[in-house]
Amino acid sequence: MTYLPSPEALRPLGKSGIMVSPLAWGNWRLCGDDVPAVVKLLHAALDAGINLIDTADIYGPDNNEAFGASEALLGRALASEPGLREKLVIATKGGISMGVPYDSSAGYLTSAIDASLARLGTDTVELWQIHRPDILTHPSEIAKAIDEAHKAGKIRSFGVSNFTAAQIATLQQFMTLPIVSTQPELSALKLAPIENGELDQAIAMDMTVMAWSPLGGGRIAAPKDERALAVAAELDAVAEEFGVSRTAAAYSWIMAHPARAIPIVGSQKAERIAESADALKVRWTRARWYAVLVAAKGEPLP
Numbered sequence: 586m587t588y589l590p591s592p593e594a595l596r597p598l599g600k601s602g603i604m605v606s607p608l609a610w611g612n613w614r615l616c617g618d619d620v621p622a623v624v625k626l627l628h629a630a631l632d633a634g635i636n637l638i639d640t641a642d643i644y645g646p647d648n649n650e651a652f653g654a655s656e657a658l659l660g661r662a663l664a665s666e667p668g669l670r671e672k673l674v675i676a677t678k679g680g681i682s683m684g685v686p687y688d689s690s691a692g693y694l695t696s697a698i699d700a701s702l703a704r705l706g707t708d709t710v711e712l713w714q715i716h717r718p719d720i721l722t723h724p725s726e727i728a729k730a731i732d733e734a735h736k737a738g739k740i741r742s743f744g745v746s747n748f749t750a751a752q753i754a755t756l757q758q759f760m761t762l763p764i765v766s767t768q769p770e771l772s773a774l775k776l777a778p779i780e781n782g783e784l785d786q787a788i789a790m791d792m793t794v795m796a797w798s799p800l801g802g803g804r805i806a807a808p809k810d811e812r813a814l815a816v817a818a819e820l821d822a823v824a825e826e827f828g829v830s831r832t833a834a835a836y837s838w839i840m841a842h843p844a845r846a847i848p849i850v851g852s853q854k855a856e857r858i859a860e861s862a863d864a865l866k867v868r869w870t871r872a873r874w875y876a877v878l879v880a881a882k883g884e885p886l887p
Contacts, residue, residue: 588868592840594634598674599765599793601742603711605674607840608861609637609795611849615655616648623662624669629855631672633862639768639795639849641678641716642701652683653704660706676712676766676795677701678746680719689719691730698734712766713740717747728759735762744768744793750786757790766793771846773816773838773881774801784844796839799848805835815880823873829863836864838877 592607610630615623630638638659645654656677663670679697682688698713713734715727734740744766745753757764767787769778775798778784787794800806801813808817817831824834836848850861879886 586870588870589841589874591868592845592865594865596793596845598637598712598742599744600763600791601712601765603674603742605637605793605847606635607845607847608633608635608836608864609639609676609847609849610635610858611797611851612638612640612655612659613644613851614648614853615640615644615658616650618658620658620661620665623658624666626853626855626858627662627669627673629858633859634865635850635858635862636672637674637676637795637847639676639797640705641681642697642704643678643681643716646683653700656701656704660704664706670707674711675705675707676714676744677705677710678714678716678768680715681717687717687719687721689715689722689727691726694727694730695734698739702739709738709741711741712744713742714744714746714766714768715748718745718749718752724756724759727756728761732761742766744795746795746797750782753786753790753792764790764792766795768795768797768849770798771796771839772799772801772805773820773835773877774804774813776878776881779842779878784842784846787844794844794846796846796848798851799839800832800835800851806832812881812883815883816877819873819877819880823867823869827863827867829866830860832857833860833863834867836861837867837869838874840864841869841874 595604598605731743742765746768771778804813808814820831820834824831839846
């Protein structure tokens with residue numbers, strides 16, 4: 586039986602020279618004030634082979650907390666244990682301003698980067714990303730702010746989140762730094778990046794793909810409609826063969842694409858973070874991978 590290639594245990598973050606894990610741990614739901622609990626979750630990630638931590642300055646209000654609360658909690662956890670920070674690749678995002686909603690002006694980006702560094706308690710982050718595109722800012726202004734932050738040592742690399750392929754291509758024309766990552770919503774129930782050229786562009790530009798909501802917003806774990814049930818059934822067949830959970834199979838389906846997307850694991854439970862590493866145990870044949878795609882599309886391929 587011929588299998589598709591397995592994901593690498595570590596891979597470059599685009600053209601940055603930074604090595605990252607094939608999965609990331611996301612902090613969208615990280616909240617509260619239990620610092621030891623966060624340290625435990627960071628160790629669970631490291632034990633699972635995950636060194637890439639995904640956060641953002643806007644993570645907080647969705648948990649009924651202040652803007653920046655999740656970053657601040659992560660910062661307190663890192664400060665509580667010497668040596669922990671150096672084991673992690675921190676990726677954060679900015680560019681969303683409450684009530685605006687999007688602002689990528691040079692002044693705002695600069696202030697957002699500085700504020701994130703202060704909350705995280707670090708002098709630099711390995712990856713800083715614009716969270717959502719501000720269509721009112723000229724790309725040359727973004728490029729200037731990012732170049733200055735990079736030269737000042739505040740950010741080691743730069744990426745984007747929720748940008749279209751055209752927006753990425755246009756922005757890169759004005760950048761001196763390479764765009765090393767793109768962060769779309771991608772799952773077996775969200776196929777747009779596969780079909781609209783985003784993943785093809787990522788391969789062409791050597792960008793790392795960080796997939797948010799890789800479980801379809803919970804619809805893969807708890808399917809209710811006919812499409813989700815069909816996808817779950819195909820994933821379950823593979824999961825059973827390799828002795829893993831459906832969620833691990835769902836992560837691995839994303840990872841099997843040649844763009845080598847990195848699923849962002851959103852769970853705040855240590856056992857779920859540990860379980861995500863089972864995705865690396867799964868091997869896909871072309872027939873089984875395409876069977877999931879057909880179930881997701883709800884119609885035969887041409």
